[in-house]
Amino acid sequence: MRSLINILDLSIEEIDALIATANDIIANPERYREACKYKKLATLFFEPSTRTRLSFEAAMLELGGSVLGFSEANSSSAAKGESVADTAKTVSCYADIIAMRHPKEGAPLIAAQNATIPVINAGDGSHNHPTQTLADLLTIRREKGRLCDLNIGFCGDLKFGRTVHSLIAAMSRYEGIQVTLISPEELKLPSYVKKDILRKKDIPYTQTTSLEHAMPSLDILYMTRVQRERFFNEEDYLRLKDSYILDPAKLRGAKSDLCIMHPLPRVNEISVAIDDDPRACYFKQVLNGKFIRMALILMLLEEAKR
Amino acid sequence: MNIDSISNGLVIDHISAGQSMRLYELLGLDALDCSVAIIKNVSSRKMGKKDIIKIDADIPVDIDAIGYVDPDATVNVIRDGLLIEKRTIGLPETLTDVIKCKNPRCITSTEQEIRHVFRLTDRDAKIYRCVYCEAKAK
Numbered sequence: 001m002r003s004l005i006n007i008l009d010l011s012i013e014e015i016d017a018l019i020a021t022a023n024d025i026i027a028n029p030e031r032y033r034e035a036c037k038y039k040k041l042a043t044l045f046f047e048p049s050t051r052t053r054l055s056f057e058a059a060m061l062e063l064g065g066s067v068l069g070f071s072e073a074n075s076s077s078a079a080k081g082e083s084v085a086d087t088a089k090t091v092s093c094y095a096d097i098i099a100m101r102h103p104k105e106g107a108p109l110i111a112a113q114n115a116t117i118p119v120i121n122a123g124d125g126s127h128n129h130p131t132q133t134l135a136d137l138l139t140i141r142r143e144k145g146r147l148c149d150l151n152i153g154f155c156g157d158l159k160f161g162r163t164v165h166s167l168i169a170a171m172s173r174y175e176g177i178q179v180t181l182i183s184p185e186e187l188k189l190p191s192y193v194k195k196d197i198l199r200k201k202d203i204p205y206t207q208t209t210s211l212e213h214a215m216p217s218l219d220i221l222y223m224t225r226v227q228r229e230r231f232f233n234e235e236d237y238l239r240l241k242d243s244y245i246l247d248p249a250k251l252r253g254a255k256s257d258l259c260i261m262h263p264l265p266r267v268n269e270i271s272v273a274i275d276d277d278p279r280a281c282y283f284k285q286v287l288n289g290k291f292i293r294m295a296l297i298l299m300l301l302e303e304a305k306r
Numbered sequence: 307m308n309i310d311s312i313s314n315g316l317v318i319d320h321i322s323a324g325q326s327m328r329l330y331e332l333l334g335l336d337a338l339d340c341s342v343a344i345i346k347n348v349s350s351r352k353m354g355k356k357d358i359i360k361i362d363a364d365i366p367v368d369i370d371a372i373g374y375v376d377p378d379a380t381v382n383v384i385r386d387g388l389l390i391e392k393r394t395i396g397l398p399e400t401l402t403d404v405i406k407c408k409n410p411r412c413i414t415s416t417e418q419e420i421r422h423v424f425r426l427t428d429r430d431a432k433i434y435r436c437v438y439c440e441a442k443a444k
Contacts, residue, residue, distance in 0.1 A: 106437070110420060125441055196428075
């Protein structure tokens with residue numbers, strides 16, 4: 001049974017096909033209104049999430065299917081000590097496809113190994129979140145018209161940000177990619193990501209602590225939140241936090257067709273003054289997330305039929 | 307120093323000096339009733355020094371565990387006092403229930419009865435990663 005646990009489970013051709021389907025859904029939504037009629041999506045959210053769960057539910061509803069599930073572990077049998085494997089086997093009897101979020105890394109893989117229906121990883125701790133990466137890829141493709149020949153700047157917390165690591169892994173498979181890593185020393189991209197992905201694939205990358213210096217060369221700026229709890233002491237946090245807040249002044253010198261992205265939720269790392277700038281794409285990312293999830297549900301249900 | 311030869315059992319030879327105790331633990335040899343000899347720092351022409359483990363019983367051993375600790379080790383199978391098979395090992399592609407994932411955020415840390423599976427992700431650097439959380443084996 002085909003599931004999606006890690007973005008690298010999908011080939012470039014499959015990602016292209018998903019993007020094509022998502023674009024067709026955007027252009028012709030009426031064609032898909034009953035595409036999943038009588039099908040059920042189980043959203044098994046062992047930890048709270050607003051955007052991802054609602055995005056999956058909206059995706060299934062727009063495909064004409066229905067949704068069941070829970071939104072926190074306390075309202076599931078996990079509170080009674082049921083294993084992920086048993087939950088997956090049980091839910092397979094009720095639904096046609098599962099979207100699972102779990103605080104423990106690898107839980108969706110266990111579910112996929114035990115379910116008899118497709119499982120989509122909707123985030124496992126700080127590990128993988130492949131549908132966020134698909135939303136990012138659809139956004140880049142729609143905004144830039146291509147997934148190759150791009151200089152992508154990642155700014156903020158590059159050490160713990162799973163969306164950053166996944167997007168770097170996904171983009172590393174395309175031609176002509178350059179990566180610019182903008183972060184405080186404390187939150188630099190881990191060396192294993194540089195070694196296993198960037199250096200292994202000969203992807204040119206630069207590291208800097210200055211967002212302003214990096215800005216003029218960027219085609220895409222992927223912002224992430226610098227979180228207080230990531231610092232050893234309050235002084236360092238206070239010293240650095242404003243350096244990575246994107247505001248109109250820092251955007252001076254940026255390309256006119258820059259694409260500003262953020263996986264959300266935003267706290268204060270992008271000033272609301274940027275929201276009306278045509279280069280701000282983070283709410284388009286949210287919308288694209290729903291469309292690419294629709295495409296993914298369709299693909300996995302189609303493969304499950306075979 | 308004399309150690310009796312065995313008539314039916316296994317000799318794990320060419321273990322890098324100092325690794326035999328680790329192998330003893332990983333293979334669970336402490337649970338065996340038969341004679342087990344750990345010979346450390348044996349002179350070796352090829353290796354300078356090596357360790358040897360002799361097990362005086364015909365028991366199955368986890369070849370992957372041996373390959374993980376020392377891919378250059380060899381396993382000699384002895385029957386009726388004769389060497390009937392000499393196996394070279396190499397690095398195994400996967401390890402199942404040989405080592406445990408130490409990542410507290412990994413699902414294996416809370417769920418019972420999940421097999422701990424690691425995959426070889428970098429042969430040159432001998433790096434294994436947990437298939438669930440991708441944490442590096444320590």
